[in-house]
Amino acid sequence: MTHEQYDLVVLGAGPGGSRAALLAAQAGMTTALVEQDDLGGTCLNWGCIPTKMLLGATASKPLLDIQRKQKSATGEINFSLNALQQKKDRFIKGSRQALGKQLKQAGITVLTGTGSLAGPHELEVATAEGSQSVTFKKLIIATGSTPASFPGLQADGDCVLDSSHILSLTEAPESLIIVGGGAIGLEIGDLFSRFGTQITIVEALPHLAPSEDADIGEALQKALKREGWTIHTGKRVSSLVTESGNAKLTFEDGTEITAAKALMAAGRVPASTTLQLDKAGVQITSRGWIVTDNQLRAAGNIFAIGDVNGRTLLAHAAGHQARYVVSVISGKYEEDYLPPAMPSCVYGHMEVMRAGATAKELLESGLDVFVSRAALIANPIAQSYGTTQGFVKAVWIKKEESFELRGMAATGHGVSHLIGAATIMVEQRWQQKNIHDIIYAHPTLDEALEAALSAPLEAL
Known part of the structure; x- marks a missing residue:
């Protein structure tokens, strides 16, 4: 040794x-x-x-x-x-x-x-x-x-795969069941749908993208259904196994569905x-x-x-x-770790981005929360691509006589490109007076940020 x-x-x-x-x-x-x-x-x-x-x-x-x-x-x-x-x-x-x-x-x-x-x-x-x-x-x-894997829901490398297995496939399956409606499941579903795979996605919580506010998940679900996805939310799975050369999923209510392959994407450990x-x-x-x-x-x-x-x-x-x-x-810093506004994205054709807190998180903290929204259908760049589904949302809290920006979120095509500006706005805790401190180039998707920040506030 x-x-x-x-x-x-x-x-x-x-x-x-x-x-x-x-x-x-x-x-x-x-x-x-x-x-x-x-x-x-x-x-x-x-x-x-x-x-x-x-x-x-x-x-x-x-x-x-x-x-x-x-x-x-x-x-x-x-x-x-x-x-x-x-x-x-x-x-x-x-x-x-x-x-x-x-x-x-x-x-x-x-x-x-x-x-x-x-x-x-x-x-x-x-x-x-x-x-x-x-x-x-x-x-x-x-x-x-x-x-992550759970009893009765383990990837076996045959028809039931984890994210490492599925990213090594050289042929797209005819059909794919995805267990887990978070970033991994959504991105891999988007990828294989482009190869003609019929996607079925299952999420135990009430909506897709469960770490986001419900309105983001609902808009995402509406768009993906239009693209032909079969979506089950609020349903728990009791088993997922390889049987007779296919993946078989059984819900807790006894209902069964099958596909050529299945992906276990229900979190990480x-x-x-x-x-x-x-x-x-x-x-x-x-x-x-x-x-x-x-x-x-x-x-x-x-x-x-x-x-x-x-x-x-x-x-x-x-x-x-x-x-x-x-x-x-190295002795250069002694203060506690206080991370700035955290950016996150789900990539693909119909994307999700968020910087800072969700409205739900702020409400659970006992704060007075307000939101303002802008639909992408009003954005000329979204119109030019024909990708008008989705919206951008600003999340504010009432602070004395003003409102302070604590989160921004969006779903739609290309919204991951808004994450840098959104993170800076949230980290700097913009107020409404700051909305026009910068110029938003026209025509760009960035104008949807301005539109969301400037829209009427809605109390939650």
Whole structure:
């Protein structure tokens, strides 16, 4: 067994872990990065990036379909999923290699193996060559999360797939059941619908995009039904299995549906079960999320960032937390972690974006909440594309004699491009007097932000 000592060890080489290691090396710390799979983590290899590569490559299909329905164009476009998978794989391989080169140039030791804690200052790394003991002054746990499964609802790799399985298919299934109406389910459903797959999506909560306000989910559902999706909301599933060469889903009421394939996209769970956290005094919740304090500290010299701490399961949240923790470790920052307005998006043809809080969250906090909306049908760019379904919404709270912006949300084609401006507006807590502090270019989708901010307020 070999022994190495470092100022900082980072466990997990996803977006948070990689950024933490690079920032620590820049700050002059001797740094090791431990990863059991591929550099880049879930986001680069099996999640965000491969999904967007495939969605981007096929984005012309729904736009052509709209023009054909409006009788302004004829013809069709066909894609090779196998060819697109090869293109995606080349890009991801190149990105991994580029990240590896960047880490090497920064002087970071990369250890490929499974890490588990042996004490408050020691990590055991099981590699292909044997076990290696690594000691550290500080540790950052950034092991992320994995697809959730439940009794009777496990992906089997045959007809019942998880998000990693389905992004490796080289032929589109004739039909697909998706369990889970969040970002993963919506994006993958959008992708395979472009290949002619008949989509059925099932969400146990009352509406699609359940982390958003109900009006967003309802508008999304209306649009997707028009595109031919079968949608079940507010219905719980008792089992999902491969049977006779198909995926069979059984609802709790006994109703059954079948499809060629099924995707389990009902959430994620922390990748924390094999870390031996108790040996370093790190506590977890009943669901396995690492408990952290106001500085993202899990124990005296151990921090947890990204999905594994359960705060916000987004790659950019992990990156932001990485920057903060390295600043604390290097002595450059002492204040508590107070994240700014958090942006999030669901990508595809019919998108969702949100910056800041939902109206529901603010109402539950006991605040006086108001909303203002603008329909995309009034926007000239939306009209030019024929993508007029959806709206932009501003969420305000009453503050003394004025109103303060606490959230912005939208659903519709291209609304993810509004996220940057919306995040700045919410973070700066604009008031109505600030609406015209900037000029909104005409004609652009950005004008829908102005329209939503300027619309009459509706009390909730």
